Amino acid sequence: MARGRKARDTIREGSEEEGSKRKRPPPPPRFSGAWFLDWARTLLVAAIIFFVFRSFLLATFVITSGSMEDTLLVGDFLLVNKMSLGSSVPLTDFRVPGYKEPxxxxxxxxRADHSPGLDIVKRTVGLPGDTLWMEDGVLHRNGAALEEPYALRNRRQPDSGDPMMLWQTEYLVEDPAREEYEPTRNNWGPIVIPAERFFMLGDNRDSSFDSRFWGFVERKKMRGTPIFIYYSYDREALRPIRFLTAMRPGRVGPSPD
Known part of the structure; x- marks a missing residue:
């Protein structure tokens, strides 16, 4: 009786093995038509996943200027959350909505209007409807001076004007006593921010090319918020192979606010 049960079990196991073998056809020979077709399918799926990931989920960004010092340093590699503010579908006018507003x-x-195809990073200091001005380098919003512990100032650097800043004239608060508007880097406004536009400044106020010079940022041009510094190195270090020898592991972690 036991021998019969063992024989049945052996037959059943053999049948299962044969079935599994029948279900797994051998891989196609290398460089055959079927082999190339399998690789094409794999690469297509990988490309679609990469496209969705980069277009709608996450992106990478490298800090190449000192305009956001000391919050973000040259040589910081950032992971950017594109889901937070929403993202545009490539080659269409459709935009996937985000889960927050700036x-x-x-x-x-x-995306910078003044330099097509370039992505830059700044801090949001003005929202639609805000009234902004700067007096001796101190930013004011809606009648109150702001405390900005993140802002970096060089008091020894003289103030200066720039013809590019005259774009602000169109958005100035009317002042009958004003004869001529001559904005400078540290003294400008007050201006009112229109709908769907935002005013962006670099934290390194005396070394930042920002909204003071080239204007507002459209909501639809915003691509995401930095969430993590995944690598950092000192690009100005006087060392060989700086990418490896001048690493700053202490900066790796959540992106500072």
């Missing part, structure tokens, strides 16, 4: 103090990566 608020005061947010650091945001956006």
């Amino acid at each position: 608020k005061h103090g947010d650091i945001i990566v956006f």
Whole structure:
């Protein structure tokens, strides 16, 4: 009886093994038509996943200028959350909505109008409807001077004007006593921010090319918020192979606000 049961079990196991073998056809020979077709399918799926990931979920960004010092340093590699603010579908006018709207103090990566194809990062200091001005380097919003512990100032650097800043004239608060508007880097406004536009400044105020010079940022041009510094090195270090020898492991972690 036991021998019969063992024989049945052996037959059943053999049948299962044969079935599994029948279900797994051998891989196609290398460099055959079927082999190339399998690789094409794999690469297509990988490309679609990469496209979705880069277009709608996450992106990478490298800090190449000192305009956001000391919050973000040259040589910081950032992971950017594109889901937070929403993202545009390539080659269409459709935009996938995000789960938040920009608020005061947010650091945001956006597409620059003054340099097509370039993404830059700045801090949001003005929202639609805000009235902004700067007096002796102190930023005022809606009648109140702001405390900005993140802002870096060089008091020894003289103030200066720039013809590019005259774009602000169109958005000035009317002042009958004003004869001529001559904005400078540290003294300008007051201006009112229109709908769907945002005013962005670099934290390194005396070394930042920002909204003071080239204007507002459209909401649809915002690409995401930095969430993590995944690598950092000192690009100005006097060392060989700086990418490896001048690493800053202490900066790896959540992106500072």
